[in-house]
Amino acid sequence: MSMKTTMKKINFLIIALIAGVAFTGCLKDKDFEPYDAQKYLDLEAPVLKAYVEETPELEGAVKDAETGIWYKIVEEGLQDEEDPAFYTYNFNNNNDIEAPRIRVNYEGKLVETGKTFEKAEMAAGKYMSLGGVIGGWQVAFLPKELKDKNDKIIKTGLTELGLQKGSKIRIVMPSPYGYQNQTRSGIPANSPLDFYIEVLEVLPPAAPSGN
DSSP states (O other), rough: OOSSSSOOOOHHHHHHHOOOOOOOOTTTOOOOOOOOHHHHHHHHHHHHHHHHHHOGGTTTTTOOTOOOOEEEEOOOOOOOOSSSTOOOOOBBSSSSOOOOOEEEEEEEEEEETOEEEEEEETTOOOOEGGSSOOOHHHHSSSBBBOOOOTTEEEEEOOOSSSOOTOOOOEEEEEEGGTTTOOBBBBBBBOOEEEEEEEEEEEEEOOTTTTT
């Protein structure tokens, strides 16, 4: 589910999605069409709305106006910030959001067909970095707002505390927050996706090797 090796501020990610990821300044191929994220956000909005309305398990899901992602909190997860297992999302010394390690069970489906393309349960001791997953997952995990090192409020995720241990969420995302125009095993290009995620652990980033 790789997207980036390091996690920059999520608002930059969203801006990149809306503007389109276009490294076209030096390209001379007149047939090349830069990726237009806004086009797919607009095209897929009614598709996602219909899918949510027609899926009984998504009753009560709400749409995030910033991203077009629909989500339903199945279980809240930890709410006590004093609990040792509670994870505090914050910024590192470079003023980038730290990407925690996450351990989850999840299932991904294609909105177009409802077919499951991936299902996994992560064993104890197995983690992935939040900085290495698709944008829709990053938005889902992060708190709604974070204050950076300059005390600037950054709008980031969907929920007040962000996903925590014990959280269960269903997210239905437009393709710009998934794999965009890339084709993956079982996932056609420009596919909106439906994920169920059960959060088993959220841990601080691993220390750099050698420390």
